[in-house]
Amino acid sequence: MTPQQQGGGQDGSPSFTRGSRVSKPFARAGAARGQLKTRITLLLLLAGLALLAVQGGLFYREATAELRAQLNDYLTTQVGAVVTDLDDRLAQRSQLLEAAAKSVGVDADTLPAEAPRLAARFAHLNALFDSVVIVDADGRIVGDAPPLPGRVGLNVQFREYFQRSLRTLKPVLSEPFRARTSGNRSLVALTAPLLDEEGRFAGMLVGTIDLFSPEFFGDFLHFKVGHSGYLTVSSVRSRTTLFHPDASRIMQPVAQPDENPLMQRALAGWQGVAESRHGRGGARALYAYRPLSSANWVVGAVLPADEAYAPIARLTRVLLVSGGLVGAVLIALAWLVLRRLLRPLDTLREQVEALHEGRYTGPLSPGGGTELQAVADAVSGVFAERQAAEAALADREAFFRTLNETSPLGVLVVSAGGEIAYCNQAAHHLLSHDGTPPLGRSWFELVAVDERDEVASMWSAAVAMGAPVRFSCALEAEPAPLLTLRFQAMPGDGPARYVGVLLDISAEEAARQALSMERERALAILESIREAVVLTNHLGEVEYLNPPALAMLDQRPFELSGRPFNRVARFVDCASGHPLNIGTLSIDGGARQVDLVRDDGTRFAVEVTVSRVGGAQGFEDYRVVVIQDDAPRREREATHRWEALHDPLTRLCNRRGFHQALSVLLADEMRRGGEHAVVMLDLDHFKAVNDGGGHLLGDALLQEVAKLIALSLRASDVVARLGGDEFALLLYDCPLAVAERLLSDLLSALGNYRLEGPDGQLYRISASIGYTRVKPDDQIPADPMARADVRCYAAKHGGRNRLVMSGD
Incomplete structure (x- = not known):
């Protein structure tokens, strides 16, 4: 039933009446003709522009492919010429030098x-x-x-x-x-x-x-790739930039993978031409790389994409201007053609209007082709069927009345003041709890007393605005049913009326309250847990955080609701520092030790467990993240690792720690060939201190000796107590003269040291020191340590308080 079909009978029930004759549809028909002409013109314009766009796109695609092929050939030729030139220069010098050596x-x-x-x-x-x-x-x-x-x-x-x-x-x-x-x-x-x-x-x-002499890289300083491109030369083995137009980058490490990933591929053996981003966050550029055959170098050419694709940009502008001109011509032509073709529509509109008002009885004949005549015949048939439709309207009214009365939904028709003019059987059953018919009463008078004034005020405001209105309220009954009412204004020329639909939602409200209580119990349980608990939805947004989670993240609830969790806090791998996503963490697979980084940069050691919410409708892909403080456990592990490699008395490295430091040096191919020293130091007369002053005095002496050794050496050197009064030193990058000076100063410091015993007696000490250099063929720590120990033994048996060194 539509609002135009509803009227008010004597009993307040809706009725269907025949609409009056109006000429508004025919006035709208004239406007529709102009709209149709505009739409057809736009359609033709769009079709023409689409065809032009397809052709232009194909041309653009072929032109782009041809330009890229030319750019690849150009960059390959440029890099090849430089590589050939450098290979010739190096080969010429190598041949001359080799010939001179053979002579x-x-x-x-x-x-x-x-x-x-x-x-x-x-x-x-x-x-x-x-x-x-x-x-x-x-x-x-x-x-x-x-x-x-x-x-x-x-x-x-x-x-x-x-x-x-x-x-x-x-x-x-x-x-x-x-x-x-x-x-x-x-x-x-x-x-x-x-x-x-x-x-x-x-x-x-x-x-x-x-490298930058005029005969070598010097003539490359003015070499240009295009107008704004440039050349680079890099060493593969040392990963060092040898030539670059930016002088600050020469003899510096090559670009990192995030700055230039193609450089890393070229150093690994790739050669060719590819496009990539130019620096961190910079514009894109074309890169070409090729290695030299006579040196372990890679030559690269860089051409900014803006310059490389400038012809494509100019071609795009030409295509856009051409498309605009073609579109303007198409609009003018389409408008003139359609104006002539649609003229018979005006004739048809005038004949239909006359037929509707009774001024015309003959068949419609607008002219303009068979299609328009078919429309005219259809309109004539519609007017012929009009009387038959009005006769069937009464039967439909009876049908809709029966349907309305048997509907399980309550239906009301009320005036602007709220008086009930009509209600079906379902509405009568809901509103007549005491058997009194509700007709003629204001519907909000049937509302519970404590809600009546508020509902009446809301009704008046809605009527004043003429807007649809919806209420949820309880009725004055025992027990009071809870209803939801939705009113919609009924348009018409008479007094304002509203049609309303009633639905009893008492059962749904009871279920909602039970669900709310269950939610409160769940929140109480979550807030009593000591671990931080975070609930995220299928989009990774924060839905809930318990108090420990808020405290850990140092946030307030209103600042977090609806924000993506990875913007509130980030998980990173505690070993590598690489970021981890919640989705990459194991789900239902146990806890994992990671670091939590808050949005303020604070970092925590935590143990995180991610679980997927299951078995709940509407919670698909929801996740529960449980976070526990892992700092105490990691501190215990760090303490255990330190104790395993250090001497508890002197806090120096122990034998295991010294072996580990020396093993790392021997395993480094680049550093093992340098000038490194291994020193063995044995205290003289230490037994006399132990026997005369006791073990406590001996321990104090060892602690003071450890301090003297640390003060005499460099911060980068390794000092270890191997046991008893035996010490070992590892001097990194220390030539023979420097080592002799450092160890001589240490020998003097130990010889000048005096230790006072409990009885006031002064004890003197000295040291026997043996020294050896780390050889390139040393394989294990025992190799240099054995040589240094032999020299320490020689120093002790040669009179003590001396230094025995060797330049091997």
């Missing part, structure tokens, strides 16, 4: 004496090299050209290029390094071994190349 007939004994003559002989190589030096079999520089004060006599035995050339007896290109003289320049060294007549190593010829 020398010397042995290891005569090379130092022949070095000045040979250096003058090789002076012609300075045209290609920054300097040429002659190194003997022990790694000492014995000749150079051009001469540089202080260079002859330097020991390069532990330089990686010397060791590699010594092992392979082949020419070697070193890793780039900074020169200690001549302006801190960036250099590389080319070596050629000098062999005696029997093919044994007698020394080597070393040529240094200034």
Whole structure:
């Protein structure tokens, strides 16, 4: 039943009446003609623009593919030319240096004496090299050209290029390094071994190349890739930038994976052209990489995407302008054509209006084609069927009345003042609790007394605004049913009336209250738990936090509700520091030790358990996160690890800790070839202190000795007490002269130390110290420790209070 069909009978029931003749539909028909013309014009315009867009898109796609192919060829050619040039330069220098080395007939004994003559002989190589030096079999520089004060006599035995050339007896290109003289320049060294007549190593010829000399990288400084691109050269082995237009990045580590992932791929062996982001958060760029064949270097070319795809941007603007012009032409043509084609619609509208008012009785004939004539015939048929439809309307009224009376929903028709004009049987049953018919009474007078004034006020406000209104209220009955009422205004020319629908929701309200009580019990249980509990929904947003969770996150409830949990706090791996998502944590798989980082940066050691809520309708993909403080357990583990590697009396490393530090050094291929020292120290006359002053005095002496050793050495060195009065030292990157000075100062400090006993007696101590260097062929900590122990034994039996050292 529609509001236009409802009227008011004498009994207040709705009735159906025949509508009056109006000309409004025909006025709207004229406006509809203009709307139809506009819609058809827009449709034609959209079709034309779509066709243009398809054609333009295909052209754009082919042009883009062709441009990218040209860019790939251009960058590949540029990088290939630079690689070929660098390979030729390095090969030329290596061949000349190797030929010069083969032309020398010397042995290891005569090379130092022949070095000045040979250096003058090789002076012609300075045209290609920054300097040429002659190194003997022990790694000492014995000749150079051009001469540089202080260079002859330097020991390069532990330089990686010397060791590699010594092992392979082949020419070697070193890793780039900074020169200690001549302006801190960036250099590389080319070596050629000098062999005696029997093919044994007698020394080597070393040529240094200034990377930024005009004959090498110097002419690359003005090399451009496009207008704003540039070249880079990087070392694969040391992962160092050798050439870059930004001087601050030269001889610095290469870009990290998050800054330039393609660089990392190129260092791993990839070559080619690809597009990636230019720096952290920067614009995109095209990268081309190719390795050298004569050196372990990679040459790269970088071209910003803005410059590379500038032709595509210009093409896009041309296509957009062309599309706009075509669209304007299509609109003008479509408007003129449709204006002529739709003229018969005006004739049809006028004939239909006359037929409706009785001024026209003949058949409709607007002209304009068979389609429009078919519409006219259909309209004539509609008017012919109109009388038959009005006759059937009375039957429908009876049908709707029966349907309304048998509906399980209560239906009301009320006036603006709230008086009930009609109610069906269901509404009569709900409202007539005392048997009194509700017709003629205000419906809100049947509401419970304590709610009546509020409901009446809300009704008046809704009527004044003419808006739909909905109420939930209890009736004045025993027991009082709880109803929900929804009223909708009935449009019409007469007095304002409203149709309302009633529904008894007493059972639903009881269920809601029971559910609310159950929720309160669940919240009480959660808030009594000591662990932090967080409930998140299927979107990862915070739904609930108990008080321990609020305290742990240092937040208030209104600040967290509806926020994604990963923005309130983040879980990170406690070992690697990598972020972890709730979804990546094991669900129903036990607790996991992680770190919790709050949004203020505070970090906590926690144990987290993630569980999925199951068996509850509407809670699919909800998760319960239980967080426990894990700091005490981790502190206990850290204490146990420290105690396992340290001496409790002196708080120095114990034997296990010293072995671990020395094992790490020996396992590092890069550091093991440096100048490192292992020292064994044994106190002299310690037994006299123990026997004369007791073990407590001996322990105090060991603690003071530990302090003296730590003060005499560098902060980077490792000091350990192996047991009793025996100590071990590991001196990192310590040449022989430096080690001798440090150990001599330590020997003097121990010899000058005096310890006063309980009886006032002064005790003197000294130490026997043995020293050895870490050799490249040492495999286990026992190798250098055994050599140092032999020298310590020699110092003790040589009179004590002395230092026995060796330069091996």
